[in-house]
Amino acid sequence: MNKTMNMLHNQFIRKVMIYLYFPQFPPYMYRMAPIPSYVRILHASPDAPAVDVYANGNRIAQNLTYKNFTPYLPLTPGRYSILVYPAGTRETPVINTSLDVMPNANYTVAAVGMLKDIKALVVPDTALPLPTNRSQIKFVHLSPNAPMVDLTTSDGTILFRNIEFKEISNNLTITSGRYTIQARIAGTTQVVLTVPNVVVQPDKYYTIYAVGLVDQNPPLQVLIALDKASY
Structure with a gap:
């Protein structure tokens, strides 16, 4: 008897919650509201102007400039x-x-390449369970004229190997802390970019994006962004 009463009570509460969320729908149309997915846009085309972005005719980004999310x-x-x-x-x-857009998923959609051949690159923001005091990073190579690179720490430890333009690395779980990160021409010790004092906080999810141009303007640099699972 108590089990039946609990079931009826839970069903009633669920219908009330749905009605409060969708009061325009009659009772026979009650359904659980779908869990939204999340998408952000990154402007990573070094010579493209500011842009407006539309999804199914609805503007989702206005006057988005280079290097911004x-x-x-x-x-x-x-x-x-x-x-x-x-x-x-x-x-x-x-x-x-x-x-x-898949259910319960998060994405970054990046505008990449030079304006004459600009494309959209979809970066899934996947998130692995993290042990205590650990964090997750991945690397996305978005520099149109940069060679294939290795992403390393300052002591030469390779985090990601042989990443080419428009390639998305696997996820890597690392110890939280402060790092100096370097981009090196793949398979060599030649450093093309050094980023000091990168603070990796525990229980956070990061993506490192290489953007810009080698030996040109705008210059090669990295953007380090927190992914949705960090919030």
Whole structure:
């Protein structure tokens, strides 16, 4: 008897919660609300202007400039038409692609390459369970004219090996702390970029993006971003 009463009570509470969330729907249409997925946009094209981004005709980013991210935006799972225009225009998109958003998933969509051949790169923000005082990092190579690189610590320890343009590394679990990170031409000790004092906090998820151009402007640099699972 108590078990039956508890079941009825839980069903009632669930229907009340759904009604409060979707009061426009009649009782026979009550369904559990879908769990949203989250997407953010990164402008990583070194010679592209500021852009506006549309998903299924709805503007999700306005005047997004090079090296900047949008916040994570909630999207219902499904297929989206993604159009990217120079900011303030709606005539000819510089990117016209589609994005399949899976349930309970997080993504970063990066505009990459030089403007003449700009493309969208979808970076899944996957998150592994973390032991105490550990963190997760991954590396994404978005520098159009940079060679294949190894990402290392200052003592030469290789974190990611042979990563080429538009490649996304595997996830790596590391000890939290302070690091000096270097990008080296793959298979060599030749350092093309050094990033000192990178603080990796415990129980956080990071993606390291290499952006910019080697020996040109804007210069080669890294963007270190917290992924959605960190929040």
